[in-house]
Amino acid sequence: MAAFYGNAVVAQEQLEDNNPIIKDKFTADPAAMVYDDTVYLYAGHDEAPNDFHFYKMNEWLVYSSKDMVNWKEHPVPLKPTEFKWSKGEAWAAEVIERNGKFYWYVTVEHNDKHPGKAIGVAVSDSPVGPFKDALGKALITNDMTKHTDISWDDIDPTVFLDDDGQAYLYWGNTVCHYAKLKDNMVELDGPIHTVELPNFTEAPYIHKKGDWYYLSYAYQFPEKIAYAMSKSITGPWEYKGVLNELAGNSNTNHQSIIEFKGKDYFIYHTGGIQPNGGSFRRSVCIDRLYYNADGTLKRVIMTSEGIQN
Numbered sequence: 001m002a003a004f005y006g007n008a009v010v011a012q013e014q015l016e017d018n019n020p021i022i023k024d025k026f027t028a029d030p031a032a033m034v035y036d037d038t039v040y041l042y043a044g045h046d047e048a049p050n051d052f053h054f055y056k057m058n059e060w061l062v063y064s065s066k067d068m069v070n071w072k073e074h075p076v077p078l079k080p081t082e083f084k085w086s087k088g089e090a091w092a093a094e095v096i097e098r099n100g101k102f103y104w105y106v107t108v109e110h111n112d113k114h115p116g117k118a119i120g121v122a123v124s125d126s127p128v129g130p131f132k133d134a135l136g137k138a139l140i141t142n143d144m145t146k147h148t149d150i151s152w153d154d155i156d157p158t159v160f161l162d163d164d165g166q167a168y169l170y171w172g173n174t175v176c177h178y179a180k181l182k183d184n185m186v187e188l189d190g191p192i193h194t195v196e197l198p199n200f201t202e203a204p205y206i207h208k209k210g211d212w213y214y215l216s217y218a219y220q221f222p223e224k225i226a227y228a229m230s231k232s233i234t235g236p237w238e239y240k241g242v243l244n245e246l247a248g249n250s251n252t253n254h255q256s257i258i259e260f261k262g263k264d265y266f267i268y269h270t271g272g273i274q275p276n277g278g279s280f281r282r283s284v285c286i287d288r289l290y291y292n293a294d295g296t297l298k299r300v301i302m303t304s305e306g307i308q309n
């Protein structure tokens with residue numbers, strides 16, 4: 001196909017717009033997991049009406065794909081109502097598999113016993129659920145962390161299983177926290193630590209490639225995604241710069257990073273579905289991620305085309 005720009009004729013390959021990847025619902029806070037040659041994508045369901053200017057999130061969703069292009073939606077696997085101690089609000093969450101069980105770490109609003117945001121954990125024998133509250137109480141409550149006065153600093157859990165079998169929970173808003181998890185995945189194993197990162201807002205995400213650990217996170221507000229690298233899961237972390245720019249009309253960006261069938265992917269959200277998309281009606285998008293020879297990351301190029309077969 002050819003397009004005319006002034007007097008120039010430019011050859012153009014017409015690609016389908018594969019971003020956002022889900023077009024019939026607003027989806028946010030992607031967390032992807034590779035299991036059994038399949039990518040499972042967990043996301044919060046943004047349900048805010050067009051004239052509502054905050055989050056309205058009553059459930060999490062799960063999709064799966066064998067090729068990163070075609071996504072199948074599964075029945076709703078988990079809602080905050082499963083956590084009897086919570087008041088709701090399906091904020092950012094992440095799933096990890098260990099010994100054939102799937103653990104889903106979620107952010108919800110705690111009831112008045114521990115006011116503020118809290119982290120809970122649900123468990124299932126299947127990556128698509130149904131998931132059940134694994135503890136009957138929160139794993140992290142706002143009163144367990146004292147580094148800020150805000151009630152929403154205990155959000156956005158990410159869990160990483162290190163090569164020696166030790167699991168770590170990272171989370172936070174304004175302050176980045178981490179703690180070891182016991183082998184049962186539902187209890188902390190030792191004290192809560194903090195990590196110093198420039199302009200840390202929220203959404204920490206840990207991944208490993210070769211012998212480098214990467215801690216990516218939402219930077220400033222409105223958010224870009226920045227990252228730090230280390231040779232150890234507990235740091236010291238060296239700040240490496242911005243990885244993804246502002247996500248257009250969404251003030252959050254919330255990333256997940258995976259390798260699947262030999263390719264690396266950066267999964268994030270924008271306000272890309274128009275006319276009503278925006279900060280509270282977000283949509284998950286996927287673009288390729290590329291590494292430099294020294295292990296640093298090339299800046300992500302957000303595209304409309306997304307992943308093509």
Ligand code: FUB
Binds near residue numbers: 044107156202252254
């Ligand atoms: O979706 C609600 C909140 O917005 C998440 O917990 C943050 O990461 C931000 O994306």
